Amino acid sequence: MTNVRRVARYTALVLITAVFVTPLVWMALTSLKTYDDAQQDPPSWLPSPFSTYGYDQILGNTANPVLRWFLNSMLAASLHTLLVLVTASMAAYALARLRFQGRKVSFALIVGTLFLPPTSLIIPNFVIADQLGWIDTLTVIVVPGAASAFGVFFLRQFFLSIPAELEEAAVLDGANHWQVFFQVLLPLSKPALATLAVLSFLTNWNDFLWPVYVLFSPERLTLPAGLGLLQGAYVTDYPVIMAGAVLASVPVLILFVLAQRHIIQGVSRSGLKG
Amino acid sequence: MADVIEVGAARGDAPPPAGRNRRRGATQRGHRATPYLFLAPYLVLFLVFGLAPIVFGVWISLHQWDLQLPNRPFIGLENYRDLFSSDSADYADWWSSVRATAIFTVLSVPLLVVVPLGLALLLNEKFPGRTFFRAAFFAPYVLGVAVIGLLWRFLLDANLGLVNRLLGAFGLPADTPWVTDVPWAWVSLVGVTVWWTCGFNAVIYLAGLQDIPAELYEAAKVDGASAWDRFRHVTLPGLRPVLLFVLTTTILASANVFGQSFLITQGAPGEQTRTVVWRIVDEGLRNYDVGQASAMSVLFALLLAVVSIVNFRLFRYRED
Numbered sequence: 090m091t092n093v094r095r096v097a098r099y100t101a102l103v104l105i106t107a108v109f110v111t112p113l114v115w116m117a118l119t120s121l122k123t124y125d126d127a128q129q130d131p132p133s134w135l136p137s138p139f140s141t142y143g144y145d146q147i148l149g150n151t152a153n154p155v156l157r158w159f160l161n162s163m164l165a166a167s168l169h170t171l172l173v174l175v176t177a178s179m180a181a182y183a184l185a186r187l188r189f190q191g192r193k194v195s196f197a198l199i200v201g202t203l204f205l206p207p208t209s210l211i212i213p214n215f216v217i218a219d220q221l222g223w224i225d226t227l228t229v230i231v232v233p234g235a236a237s238a239f240g241v242f243f244l245r246q247f248f249l250s251i252p253a254e255l256e257e258a259a260v261l262d263g264a265n266h267w268q269v270f271f272q273v274l275l276p277l278s279k280p281a282l283a284t285l286a287v288l289s290f291l292t293n294w295n296d297f298l299w300p301v302y303v304l305f306s307p308e309r310l311t312l313p314a315g316l317g318l319l320q321g322a323y324v325t326d327y328p329v330i331m332a333g334a335v336l337a338s339v340p341v342l343i344l345f346v347l348a349q350r351h352i353i354q355g356v357s358r359s360g361l362k363g
Numbered sequence: 364m365a366d367v368i369e370v371g372a373a374r375g376d377a378p379p380p381a382g383r384n385r386r387r388g389a390t391q392r393g394h395r396a397t398p399y400l401f402l403a404p405y406l407v408l409f410l411v412f413g414l415a416p417i418v419f420g421v422w423i424s425l426h427q428w429d430l431q432l433p434n435r436p437f438i439g440l441e442n443y444r445d446l447f448s449s450d451s452a453d454y455a456d457w458w459s460s461v462r463a464t465a466i467f468t469v470l471s472v473p474l475l476v477v478v479p480l481g482l483a484l485l486l487n488e489k490f491p492g493r494t495f496f497r498a499a500f501f502a503p504y505v506l507g508v509a510v511i512g513l514l515w516r517f518l519l520d521a522n523l524g525l526v527n528r529l530l531g532a533f534g535l536p537a538d539t540p541w542v543t544d545v546p547w548a549w550v551s552l553v554g555v556t557v558w559w560t561c562g563f564n565a566v567i568y569l570a571g572l573q574d575i576p577a578e579l580y581e582a583a584k585v586d587g588a589s590a591w592d593r594f595r596h597v598t599l600p601g602l603r604p605v606l607l608f609v610l611t612t613t614i615l616a617s618a619n620v621f622g623q624s625f626l627i628t629q630g631a632p633g634e635q636t637r638t639v640v641w642r643i644v645d646e647g648l649r650n651y652d653v654g655q656a657s658a659m660s661v662l663f664a665l666l667l668a669v670v671s672i673v674n675f676r677l678f679r680y681r682e683d
Contacts, residue, residue, distance in 0.1 A: 101485060102492075106499045109558065113502065115525060116514050132528055172408075180405035189398035195406070202413050204671070208619050208640045209664035212647040212656045213416035213423060219430070236408035266397050295507025297622050298640070302648040313509035317626070320513055327517050334510045345505045349498050352505070356563060357570030 120331040143332030158315040165230040177240030185248035247281035284355035428654035442658035460642035483568035501562035512626025571605030
């Protein structure tokens with residue numbers, strides 16, 4: 090009986106896994122085909138021969154500087170993540186541990202915006218970024234989204250779970266708040282900081298709507314925004330387009346494999362346990 | 364979600380009694396401005412890009428505000444009135460996008476609530492390989508909409524695409540216009556979205572399932588409850604707050620659909636799969652009529668707020 094159940098379960102799981110993973114495998118294999126190979130009917134799964142055609146086309150391309158887009162995305166997502174970590178951890182420390190006038194109001198306002206669909210802020214944020222002269226710069230990708238209510242909420246909950254006695258001991262030894270924050274609280278919070286870092290990087294790296302509308306110089310685009318142009322230029326040349334898609338996927342997939350536990354825990358915690 | 368936040372706030376406001384005096388002593392050690400200095404960097408970002416846009420968006424929506432024109436006269440509710448009067452230029456496009464978003468939401472939400480629950484139940488017990496399967500189901504979600512959009516545009520291509528060729532290989536119709544005609548375009552958009560995001564909801568369900576005490580299942584077994592009975596009387600009630608969270612966030616996410624229709628169906632056929640978010644950004648950021656676009660955003664946000672409130676009410680009611 091239990092054996093039958095076990096076999097049934099594994100069969101179901103393997104079939105479902107195939108549905109989830111096959112398209113991604115197909116993407117990677119297609120990026121290694123030649124143009125003609127990708128047009129074959131019936132299609133072959135494996136490229137014959139394996140070819141760097143798709144990657145050659147996009148990496149040496151001056152009209153669509155894919156490598157430049159990749160570096161733009163890397164820089165933007167890294168700076169964005171750093172900005173989120175610094176600002177959110179400092180604010181979360183103040184909200185979790187310090188007493189000051191306006192603490193409750195600030196926290197309520199920050200949490201309140203969690204319930205707002207982010208798209209409802211896009212138009213005014215565009216106008217504000219425009220006033221600041223940030224349109225079509227890297228700054229507009231790095232900064233506006235870094236006002237992360239989720240980050241503050243998430244870190245505050247984590248800080249509250251750390252026993253205050255640890256900090257009090259440091260205070261008795263004569264440490265001030267900055268020393269407590271940097272030398273006691275942050276080192277203890279590495280798992281939470283790593284989770285927030287990974288989630289912030291993923292979100293910024295994958296963002297599509299905002300970069301598509303606020304960037305337009307070909308050399309300033311992020312990779313997701315640039316992929317649209319690539320598709321326009323190589324309408325049915327799928328090895329080229331899939332090579333671009335693979336380049337946009339590899340960093341986040343590597344990050345996912347390395348930090349799987351953190352990402353999945355971060356997601357389940359963000360939904361339920363705060 | 365509300366419960367989570369209440370718990371958090373309560374914890375923050377009521378530190379353990381033993382620590383209270385000592386903590387107050389600690390605070391006095393720092394300069395009075397210290398808390399504000401800690402808060403300042405985030406608060407600047409939050410005020411400019413989180414709070415100001417809410418108020419500013421409403422303000423813009425009350426003006427005839429074209430980014431390319433210097434004059435921005437106050438016109439009261441005219442932008443809103445335009446969306447409701449059939450003789451305005453924006454009326455047909457706006458309601459067509461509302462219809463598209465509604466169709467997508469109504470079709471995708473039930474699947475995104477039920478399918479991930481099935482996956483989570485499959486993964487709930489401990490068995491070898493569980494971590495691997497959980498990761499495989501979650502993997503598509505870490506890819507951006509730009510990648511999954513291009514990928515599925517290719518897979519669903521009527522002639523070159525893998526989907527039609529596979530169907531053909533099995534002797535099924537191999538010429539379905541997956542991305543260029545309805546109802547196929549809806550099947551594609553919903554199917555791709557379920558494939559892309561159901562791992563996310565499954566992970567949230569899994570966390571919820573693991574919080575249901577094992578004793579409840581054992582007690583039910585002792586009472587002779589079947590697997591279906593246990594699901595109905597232990598699992599579902601235990602998951603109620605999680606279901607509410609998943610339902611609410613999934614409705615919000617589905618209503619905000621943009622990238623899939625922008626990249627996969629490209630609005631086709633005609634403009635039938637062009638969604639509200641696409642309409643809003645096009646009106647504001649492509650046609651530069653940010654006044655009209657802001658009115659659309661405000662209306663859209665209000666509508667979603669109402670849906671969320673109704674959700675919470677319904678679930679509370681059922682609980683009683």
